[in-house]
Amino acid sequence: MERSRDDFVIAIRSAFLRKGNQQRFSILSLILFSIIFLILGSFNFKIINYTKIIIRDIIYTSSFIATIPENFIKKSYNSITGHYEHYDEYKKIKSELEKLRTKDLSKQILTFENIQLKKVIDDYFIKSNETFAKVLIDKRSPFLRSIVLNKGSKNGIKIGMIVLDDSYLIGKVVEVNYLTSRVLLVSDINSKVPVSIEPIGIQAIMSGTGKQNGILQYIDVETIENINEDLLVVTSGAGSIFNSGIPIGKINKDVDLNNGQIFINFYKDFTQLKYVKVSSNKKIGVDQSIKKEFELNNKQIATINSQKKSFEILRQQKSIVDAVRVIIEKENSELKIKLNELNLQLSQLEDNKKNNQAEQEEIKFLRLNLLYAHKCRKTIINQLHKVGTPKYKACILNKGKK
Amino acid sequence: MMHAKSGIKLFLYKYTPIILLFTSILNEIDFNNLGLKYFSFNFSYILIFYYSLRRTESLGYTYIFIAGLFNDVMVGVPMGTSSLSYLLLCAATGYLRNITLRPNIIKDWIFFLLTISFLNFISFIVLMLIFEYEVSYFDQIINITFTFLLYLVFSYLFNFYDNFLLGKINVR
Numbered sequence: 001m002e003r004s005r006d007d008f009v010i011a012i013r014s015a016f017l018r019k020g021n022q023q024r025f026s027i028l029s030l031i032l033f034s035i036i037f038l039i040l041g042s043f044n045f046k047i048i049n050y051t052k053i054i055i056r057d058i059i060y061t062s063s064f065i066a067t068i069p070e071n072f073i074k075k076s077y078n079s080i081t082g083h084y085e086h087y088d089e090y091k092k093i094k095s096e097l098e099k100l101r102t103k104d105l106s107k108q109i110l111t112f113e114n115i116q117l118k119k120v121i122d123d124y125f126i127k128s129n130e131t132f133a134k135v136l137i138d139k140r141s142p143f144l145r146s147i148v149l150n151k152g153s154k155n156g157i158k159i160g161m162i163v164l165d166d167s168y169l170i171g172k173v174v175e176v177n178y179l180t181s182r183v184l185l186v187s188d189i190n191s192k193v194p195v196s197i198e199p200i201g202i203q204a205i206m207s208g209t210g211k212q213n214g215i216l217q218y219i220d221v222e223t224i225e226n227i228n229e230d231l232l233v234v235t236s237g238a239g240s241i242f243n244s245g246i247p248i249g250k251i252n253k254d255v256d257l258n259n260g261q262i263f264i265n266f267y268k269d270f271t272q273l274k275y276v277k278v279s280s281n282k283k284i285g286v287d288q289s290i291k292k293e294f295e296l297n298n299k300q301i302a303t304i305n306s307q308k309k310s311f312e313i314l315r316q317q318k319s320i321v322d323a324v325r326v327i328i329e330k331e332n333s334e335l336k337i338k339l340n341e342l343n344l345q346l347s348q349l350e351d352n353k354k355n356n357q358a359e360q361e362e363i364k365f366l367r368l369n370l371l372y373a374h375k376c377r378k379t380i381i382n383q384l385h386k387v388g389t390p391k392y393k394a395c396i397l398n399k400g401k402k
Numbered sequence: 403m404m405h406a407k408s409g410i411k412l413f414l415y416k417y418t419p420i421i422l423l424f425t426s427i428l429n430e431i432d433f434n435n436l437g438l439k440y441f442s443f444n445f446s447y448i449l450i451f452y453y454s455l456r457r458t459e460s461l462g463y464t465y466i467f468i469a470g471l472f473n474d475v476m477v478g479v480p481m482g483t484s485s486l487s488y489l490l491l492c493a494a495t496g497y498l499r500n501i502t503l504r505p506n507i508i509k510d511w512i513f514f515l516l517t518i519s520f521l522n523f524i525s526f527i528v529l530m531l532i533f534e535y536e537v538s539y540f541d542q543i544i545n546i547t548f549t550f551l552l553y554l555v556f557s558y559l560f561n562f563y564d565n566f567l568l569g570k571i572n573v574r
Contacts, residue, residue, distance in 0.1 A: 016493055018496070027492055037471070
């Protein structure tokens with residue numbers, strides 16, 4: 001028993017402490033180095049960080065050199081297979097292009113509207129700074145789905161910047177060296193992205209699965225089960241890490257609602273990334289000139305609104321006036337008719353009056369004629385007036401006086 | 403001419419393990435992640451275990467330490483994690499060599515399983531408890547299983563390769 005324990009101790013000691021031929025360090029000392037590396041790595045010291053950055057840059061560069069033959073073979077294979085697929089792809093792209101052209105205009109309008117609405121709601125703009133980078137290494141590991149880019153702090157890359165392929169989200173920068181940087185892909189198990197499911201607008205958290213898809217967390221399957229169309233997953237913008245509205249993937253309900261889990265099919269194949277866009281988004285407040293412009297716009301809107309109200313009142317007034325005018329016109333026409341009738345009556349009365357006067361004069365003449373005819377009538381013996389002449393009549397009316 | 407050829411063979415015999423180790427680490431093709439759902443294995447573990455056990459001088463501990471650092475940087479885990487695993491693997495082979503009088507491939511195989519299980523346990527503790535990484539247990543179990551199963555295959559392949567080179571050298 002004692003002997004076997006001694007043998008064990010000797011074997012262990014020999015394994016850890018014995019140096020082989022041409023070995024400078026024992027295993028124990030190198031294990032201690034490893035532990036020191038691990039411990040120092042967990043602290044955020046400037047010197048350690050610089051050392052790490054230098055080591056990483058060296059390793060990434062040497063890895064890029066080491067993968068040149070492999071990449072050459074890959075590239076050759078892809079170009080050969082790509083050549084055969086070229087024509088089919090061309091036809092497919094052509095038809096897609098036609099579709100996209102028709103969609104482009106409506107998209108532009110929507111984008112413009114979106115910007116306008118954001119201005120109104122958030123009272124800030126998002127200023128983006130974009131850098132294009134080449135994927136240096138795409139080494140998939142069981143612990144981390146990540147890629148290494150050929151741009152680092154020298155090119156203004158910072159931790160937390162978002163990485164896009166076309167306009168699709170693929171990850172964010174998690175490590176920055178002087179010449180290189182590492183991007184944690186959204187497919188990584190450690191990646192958590194606040195997302196919104198469109199068009200229903202439900203919020204959730206998307207986590208990577210370590211495979212070529214993502215999974216939605218903190219969401220009930222029943223909430224989307226009864227919706228028939230395909231659901232799009234875009235960033236919600238919660239937490240201010242990612243902008244809102246960056247497309248990530250879609251939920252194909254026929255396939256993805258398995259065992260109460262909601263899987264997301266990414267738009268992009270993360271194994272085929274070549275060039276990516278690193279983008280930083282900065283929220284900036286509205287500056288004075290824009291504020292003034294807003295105020296001016298608001299005033300104009302207020303003026304237009306008040307003018308609109310006045311116009312409405314005037315329109316109502318006009319309609320009332322029109323109604324009154326119609327009534328007055330009607331009344332007027334009625335009065336005119338009445339007036340005409342009255343005029344007619346008046347003229348009749350005047351005629352009657354004239355007739356009466358004439359009759360009265362005639363009666364008066366006849367009555368006086370009976371009395372004074374002898375004084376005015378011409379006879380053989382006198383030189384008076386002939387009957388029926390005006391002078392005769394005037395003589396009668398003057399009662400025979402000249 | 404023959405002398406030059408033997409020189410190349412000798413160089414290959416001596417440096418193949420270290421070239422293989424660094425190539426497997428620096429290349430984009432990672433057997434730990436072939437993109438298959440139920441298949442992955444750790445080639446570095448097999449290589450280090452086999453050559454540390456059979457030919458201690460072929461893989462220097464310093465090289466293994468550096469290879470571990472390279473792997474950590476490439477994979478994106480805290481620096482020192484893989485180095486620690488690789489060196490513990492070397493220590494395990496050293497112990498096995500010390501206690502073994504008559505080498506047996508099956509015993510080596512079983513010991514390899516125990517060792518890689520222990521190493522993955524250590525990696526888990528370092529990554530999950532200290533650095534708060536999220537690791538898929540299922541993937542790790544698959545990785546361990548296939549690493550264990552493929553050890554036999556690769557040990558025969560390495561043995562065949564060494565015998566092929568050694569045979570030629572001995573002929574000289």
